[in-house]
Structures are given as structure tokens and as C-alpha cells.
Amino acid sequence: MRELGFSVVRVAEFAWSIFEPTEGVFQFGLFDRALELAHKHGLKVIIGTPTATPPAWLTHKYPEVLNVTQEGVTLHHGLRRHYNYSSQKYRELSAIITRRMAEHYKDHPAVIGWQIDNEFNCEINEFYAPADHDAFREWCITKYGTLDKLNEAWGTVFWSQTYSEWEQVCLPRPTPGKKQPNPHQALDEKRFISDNTISYAKVQTDILREVAPHQWLTTNGLFGHLDSHRMQDDLLDFFSYDSYPQFSTIYYDKNEENPLADRGWSQTLSAVRSISPNFCIMEQQAGPGGWVNRMDMPSPKPGQMRLWTYQSIAHGANMVVYFRWRTATFGNEIYWHGINDYHNKLNRRVHEAGRIGAELAQAGSRIASTRYTADIAMLRDYDNEWDGEYDVWHGPFSRQSGKAWFKALTRRHIPSDTVYVRTGTTIEDLKRYKVLIYPHPAIMRDETAALLEQYTREGGIIIFGCRTGYKDERGHCYMRPFPGAAAALTGISVEEFTMVKGTREAVSMKWSGGKEALTGADSFNDVLLPESDSVVVVAHYASDYYAGKPAVTKNKFGEGEAWYFGAVFNESSAGQIIERLGLVSPAADWLALPEQVELSIRQDASGPLHFLLNYSEQPALITLSEEKTDLLTGKKLSGTVDLEGYGVLVLS
Structure with missing residues (x-):
């Protein structure tokens, strides 16, 4: 490991049955020997608390800790993450193992930090054990105080769902028509799961802060039904993420046009960066991956492991x-290959890791002080993500539009950020960006609308898509003309709307106010009606019964402008707005790149670092009109340069 340039290792995240083979009996010998060897060779160690995998003695003796499906089926021992966060017994036993490990390793010279659990809400992110129903009921009592307020928030008068006793309140349970709960209850369910997960994690972080205050805390995520931003704010020193770019090959929509494949992982990394500007990649893909029965990913081609490493670093990772x-020889992950194969002999991936290690030994200290920079941000929020899991009238659109915008921007070499809109989001958080894209915020609080109005009034540009602003935080529809909370900012109302699916033919829109163009108006159409003299119609629908009606508008608002796009974005329509706003690459005056190369920029007081990442197996021709230095090799570059297939340059 030291020969390859590694400086940090992670251990123990699934090792509960090794540390505590039977209840109350603890042994540390195996990991003591491992940590002593690490220290001897100058390696620092991250220890994982092993609570993602409760041992057999625990689940056999205390079956109440097990998770249960919505249908009431208990999920038993045999995989991982088979517990529920609400079980007081599981919290008690988790606290015991965490404290014993913390006390044992708090002064070990090799230990620098702790990973809490492993991948909260991975594998499963719904919980229906009896303890979960009880905990949800208490959460509702705390949130609403009275049944009258709960009934109002959930709209229970509809279909005679009104609750008259707290004992009647539970998590969503099976209903006629498969999984069709009250939508407002379902939204609160996601909020509860997030709060409950964070409160379980806090059991461990409180102990570690008390016993080992000089060692940092993190956890690895990004999974559903969890407000990772709040977890970071409340509990962690920084956030960690597990990056497997080839997931794009197994979760890939076969109908997607112009897919980005592993390059699309950069958009996910931007969401991680919104939690921690600089973060850790706790698991970076190092080989072909898969369990025995799923996720059968091919081997990375020569150079791809290096490319993916620098993809993570370019987007804000300061630890990888x-x-x-070494690849495991037994268990479900025998095909989740690592740097070494089963035999532990030299292979291509080992040599590639050594190259990366040598490069970062030279360049790492310069990179570490920098942060990713962008002038454009995609806005997201948890309420709409969680509500949209159930609500098909807006939920499926956000991912489609977000991907379309990211494609349009990255292929024009325009870096972008992700920003989550939260209760504590300030005007200063938004003013760092010249342009904000908020594709389909169906739920929009009046306070959020006021913040966006202030941003726009002070010179910002905000871009909305269809289905904007018509719900409050409970998921109730405003009794106001659409787009509800965003009406004043956009200066329009929605005359009518329709889904575009089934027997409906695809609809198009014709753009003016620049180079005329025709693009698709996908999935859903808001027919717009300007309500203010400051509104300019940028595109009209070109087909169906509303042909000629406004489809895209922009409204002058203070020093800025608000755009409203009446459909779900595709790459072409996002490109039309980019061109009309005059957005170009920040390096356009000295750097010409082909489409296959991504540009990312990290910067500090010493200046910017331009990461060039070639996602093609074929070489890419780039042109520099200014002399730059490649930080990884020290070579000075100018004029025409061949960037090798899957190659990386870091220019300063």
C-alpha cells in the first residue's frame, strides 16, 4: 500500500461479530494487529462502527430489532441492514459496541476518524416494524400537537380518513390498489424516516464526540429518505460518498438520448458537494463490480480507474x-473486485493505482486547498424529491430535466453546481451564482418564493419548468392561479395544462428572440398567459390545439429575470436557453475542447486549476492559446495537444 502511495485505509465497517462474538464478550486482537501494522508502515486508519450488520446472536435474541415490510413480513438475518432505527434495544446495543470501540481506539496513533455505520438507508429505506409505527406516532404528536392539526395537514376529511384517537395513526399500510397511501401522510413518512435515521446516528456520534473528541466523524451516503445536509450540519465533520461510475451502465435508461454514461456521475458528485464543499470518497470503484446475483459491471478499461479518481477529485473530493x-473470496460480494484480484499478485489495476499515487504525491497539496467553482447551479429540495416519489404529476420530471440541463451544460464545458433549497438557505448562498435552474418545484413555500424574488431582483436569473409553485409544504394545492407561489416572480399564469402521453402525439415549440428553432415540448405542457407588461414570450407551442400559445416566457424582475418553460426540459430546449442567455465556458477565451472532454474548475487564492477529463477511449484534440502547466506531470503545454483516451490533465 505504501509503495503505491496510499496513506489512509478503512476497516471494520461490518465486523460486529468479530468485535463482539457473543453478547457482552469483546475481542479486539485481530484489528489491534492490523492497526499496529498500519501504524508501522505510516498508514492512517478510519474505523467504521459495525452497526450496519447486527450479528446472529443479536437478531436471534432480540427479534424486535429486525425490519419489517409494509405487508408485515419480517426481514431476517442473512444479508445486511436488516435492523430498524426505532428499536430501543438496537439503539442500546449499538451504543455499547460504539463506546467499547471508542474507548479502545481513542488514543491509537494510527486512528484519525470514524465512519458511522455504513450507507444509511442503502438496501432499504422504508421501515414498518411495530417500533417504527410507535415512533412515527410520537413524531406526529411532536410535529402537530393535536389531531385536529394532523387531520388538517393530511386532508383526512377526504375519503373519511379522519383520525379520532392517536392510536389510529400509523405509517402507511397496505391499501386497496397496491401502494396508494394518503399522499400527505406519505410525505410525512419520508420526513419521519429522515429524522429517525439522524436520531439513530446521533446515538453513535454523541458517544464518539465524548470519548474520542480529537478524531473526526463522517458517514458514507447518498441514499433515499435521508436529509444528508441536516445530518452533515448536526453530526459530522464532513460527508463521504461511495462512487461507482459504472452504476450508470446498469441503471441506464435504454430509451435515453445521447447518454453520458460514467460522465453523468459528475452530476451526482455535485449533489455530494452541496453537502460538503470538500468531501471524502470512501469507496472509489477500482474494478469490475457486482454481487453474486446482481450489478454485473464490466471491468474498467485501461485508464478508467484513474479517470474516475480524478472525476471525484475534480468535483471536490479531498480524500479518495x-x-x-483485495477481492473477497467468499460472500455476496465475491465479484466486487478491488485493486487486487483474489491471488494478490500484480495486475493492471495495481499499476494504475501506483501511477495515481505518484501523481498525487506531487500534486495533492496544491489541489487540497482548492474548491470547485461554478456560476450556474441546479436547485433541488427534499420536499419535492420525497413528494415526487408518489406524485406522478411532477415527480418523474425533475430527474429528466436535471439530466437534460447537465448534459447541455457539460457538453458546452460550462461547470455547474447543485444547491439544495432548505429552511436555512440565505440570499448569500444564491448570489454566488449568475443563473439558477429550478426545474419543477411543485412544492414551494411563500418564504422560498420571497427568497427567489430577492435573488432575481438583485440581478440573478432564475429558470423554472412546468408544474412550478402550485403546492404548499403539506402537499396541498394552493387555491391560487398556477404557478402559485411563483406567480409574481414569473409574471404569468397557466391558462391550462395537460399531460403529453398515451394517445397524445408529441408536441413541439417554436423559439424566437434569437436563432429560430423547433424543439420538443416533453411530457407535460403548461399553456402560459402573460399577466405583466414586463413578460416577453420566447417560444410558442407549434402543434396540438394550443398551437400559437405561449410556451416559454421571461419576465424582467428588478435587475434580473425569471424564465418559465412550460414543459419538461430536454437537452435541445436547455441549449436554446443557454444560447439566448449567452452562457459560454469560463475558459472559452484560451481553451478549445471537443464535446467528449469535461471541464471542471477548482480554485483558491493562488488561482484556478482546470481539470480536463476525457471520457472517450479515443484521444481528444485540445487547443490552448495560452501556455499552461499540467500539474500531474509538470509539463508545459500550449497549442494543439493530444489527450489520451480516458486521459486527464490538470492545468494551472
């Missing part, structure tokens, strides 16, 4: 830990 060192 590979998964794994």
Missing part, C-alpha cells in the same frame, strides 16, 4: 479511498 484492496 478505493473499494477494495
Whole structure:
């Protein structure tokens, strides 16, 4: 490991049955020997609390800790993450193992930090054990205080769902028509799961802060039904993420046009960066991956492991830990290959890791002080993500539009950020960006609308898509003309709307106010009606019964402007707005790049670092009109340069 340039290793995240083979009996010998060897060779160690995998003695003796499906089926021992966060017994036993490990390793010279659990809400992110129903009921009592307020928030008068006793309140349970709960109850369910997960994690972080205050805390995520931003704010020193770019090959929509494949992982990394500007990659893909029965990913081609490593670093990672060192010879993950194969002999991936290690030994200190920079941000929020899991009238649109915008921007070499709109979001958080894209915020509080109005009034540009602003935080529809809370900012109302699916033919829109163009108006159409003299119609629908009606508008608002796009974005329509706003690459005056190369920029007081990442197996021709230095090799570059297939340059 030291020969390859590694400096940090992670251990123990699934090792509960090794540390505590039977209840109350603890042994540390195996990991003591491992940590002593690490220290001897100058390696620092991250210890994982092993609570993602309760041992057999625990689940056999205390079956109440197990998770249960909505249908009432208990999920038993045999995989991982088979517990529920609400079980007081599980919290008690988790606290015991965490405290014993913390006390044992709090002064170990090799230990620098702790990973809490492993991948909260991975595998499963719904919980219906009896303890969960009880905990949800208490959460509702705390949130609403009275049944009258709960009934109002959930709209229970509809279909005679009104609750008259607290004992009647539970998490969503099976209903006629498969999974069709009250939508407002379902939204609160996601909020409860997030709060409950964070409160379980706090059991461990409180102990570690008390016993080992000089060691940092993190956890690895980004999974559903969890407000990772709040977890970071409340509990962690920084956030960690597990990066497997080839997931794009197994979760890939076969109908998607112009897919980005592993390059699309950069958009996910931007969401991680919104939690921690600089973060850790706790698991970076190092080989072909898969369990025995799923996720059968091919082997990375020569150079791809290096490319993916720098993809993570370019987007804000300041620590990269590979998964794994040697491939496991038994268990569900025998095909989740690491840097080494089963035999532990030299292979291509080992040599590639050594190249990366040598490069970062030279360049790492310069990179570490920098942060990713962008002038454009995609806005997201948890309420709409959680509500949209159930509500098909807006939920499916956000991912489609977000991907379309990211494609349009990255292929024009325009870096972008992700920003989550939260209760504590300030005008200063938004003013860092010249342009904000908020594709389909169906739920929009009046306070959020006021913040966006202030941003626009002070010179910002905000871009909305269809289905904007018509719900409050409970998921109730405003009794106001659409787009509800965003009406004043956009200066329009929605005359009528329709889904575009089934027997409906695809609809198009014709753009003016620049180079005329025709693009698709996908999935849903808001027919717009200007309500203010400051509104300019940028595009009209070109087909169906509303042909000629406004489809895209922009409204002068203070020093800025608000755009409203009446459909779900595709790459072409996002490109039309980019061109009309005059957005170009921040390096356009000295750097010409082909479409296959991504540009990312990290910067500090010493200046910017331009990461050039070639996602093609074929070489890319780039042109520099200014002399730059490649930080990874020290070579000075100018004029025409061949960037090798899957190659990386870091220009300063």
C-alpha cells in the first residue's frame, strides 16, 4: 500500500461479530494487529462502527430489532441492514459496541476518524416494524400537537380518513390498489424516516464526540429518505460518498438520448458537494463490480480507474479511498473486485493505482486547498424529491430535466453546481451564482418564493419548468392561479395544462428572440398567459390545439429575470436557453475542447486549476492559446495537444 502511495485505509465497517462474538464478550486482537501494522508502515486508519450488520446472536435474541415490510413480513438475518432505527434495544446495543470501540481506539496513533455505520438507508429505506409505527406516532404528536392539526395537514376529511384517537395513526399500510397511501401522510413518512435515521446516528456520534473528541466523524451516503445536509450540519465533520461510475451502465435508461454514461456521475458528485464543499470518497470503484446475483459491471478499461479518481477529485473530493484492496473470496460480494484480484499478485489495476499515487504525491497539496467553482447551479429540495416519489404529476420530471440541463451544460464545458433549497438557505448562498435552474418545484413555500424574488431582483436569473409553485409544504394545492407561489416572480399564469402521453402525439415549440428553432415540448405542457407588461414570450407551442400559445416566457424582475418553460426540459430546449442567455465556458477565451472532454474548475487564492477529463477511449484534440502547466506531470503545454483516451490533465 505504501509503495503505491496510499496513506489512509478503512476497516471494520461490518465486523460486529468479530468485535463482539457473543453478547457482552469483546475481542479486539485481530484489528489491534492490523492497526499496529498500519501504524508501522505510516498508514492512517478510519474505523467504521459495525452497526450496519447486527450479528446472529443479536437478531436471534432480540427479534424486535429486525425490519419489517409494509405487508408485515419480517426481514431476517442473512444479508445486511436488516435492523430498524426505532428499536430501543438496537439503539442500546449499538451504543455499547460504539463506546467499547471508542474507548479502545481513542488514543491509537494510527486512528484519525470514524465512519458511522455504513450507507444509511442503502438496501432499504422504508421501515414498518411495530417500533417504527410507535415512533412515527410520537413524531406526529411532536410535529402537530393535536389531531385536529394532523387531520388538517393530511386532508383526512377526504375519503373519511379522519383520525379520532392517536392510536389510529400509523405509517402507511397496505391499501386497496397496491401502494396508494394518503399522499400527505406519505410525505410525512419520508420526513419521519429522515429524522429517525439522524436520531439513530446521533446515538453513535454523541458517544464518539465524548470519548474520542480529537478524531473526526463522517458517514458514507447518498441514499433515499435521508436529509444528508441536516445530518452533515448536526453530526459530522464532513460527508463521504461511495462512487461507482459504472452504476450508470446498469441503471441506464435504454430509451435515453445521447447518454453520458460514467460522465453523468459528475452530476451526482455535485449533489455530494452541496453537502460538503470538500468531501471524502470512501469507496472509489477500482474494478469490475457486482454481487453474486446482481450489478454485473464490466471491468474498467485501461485508464478508467484513474479517470474516475480524478472525476471525484475534480468535483471536490479531498480524500479518495478505493473499494477494495483485495477481492473477497467468499460472500455476496465475491465479484466486487478491488485493486487486487483474489491471488494478490500484480495486475493492471495495481499499476494504475501506483501511477495515481505518484501523481498525487506531487500534486495533492496544491489541489487540497482548492474548491470547485461554478456560476450556474441546479436547485433541488427534499420536499419535492420525497413528494415526487408518489406524485406522478411532477415527480418523474425533475430527474429528466436535471439530466437534460447537465448534459447541455457539460457538453458546452460550462461547470455547474447543485444547491439544495432548505429552511436555512440565505440570499448569500444564491448570489454566488449568475443563473439558477429550478426545474419543477411543485412544492414551494411563500418564504422560498420571497427568497427567489430577492435573488432575481438583485440581478440573478432564475429558470423554472412546468408544474412550478402550485403546492404548499403539506402537499396541498394552493387555491391560487398556477404557478402559485411563483406567480409574481414569473409574471404569468397557466391558462391550462395537460399531460403529453398515451394517445397524445408529441408536441413541439417554436423559439424566437434569437436563432429560430423547433424543439420538443416533453411530457407535460403548461399553456402560459402573460399577466405583466414586463413578460416577453420566447417560444410558442407549434402543434396540438394550443398551437400559437405561449410556451416559454421571461419576465424582467428588478435587475434580473425569471424564465418559465412550460414543459419538461430536454437537452435541445436547455441549449436554446443557454444560447439566448449567452452562457459560454469560463475558459472559452484560451481553451478549445471537443464535446467528449469535461471541464471542471477548482480554485483558491493562488488561482484556478482546470481539470480536463476525457471520457472517450479515443484521444481528444485540445487547443490552448495560452501556455499552461499540467500539474500531474509538470509539463508545459500550449497549442494543439493530444489527450489520451480516458486521459486527464490538470492545468494551472
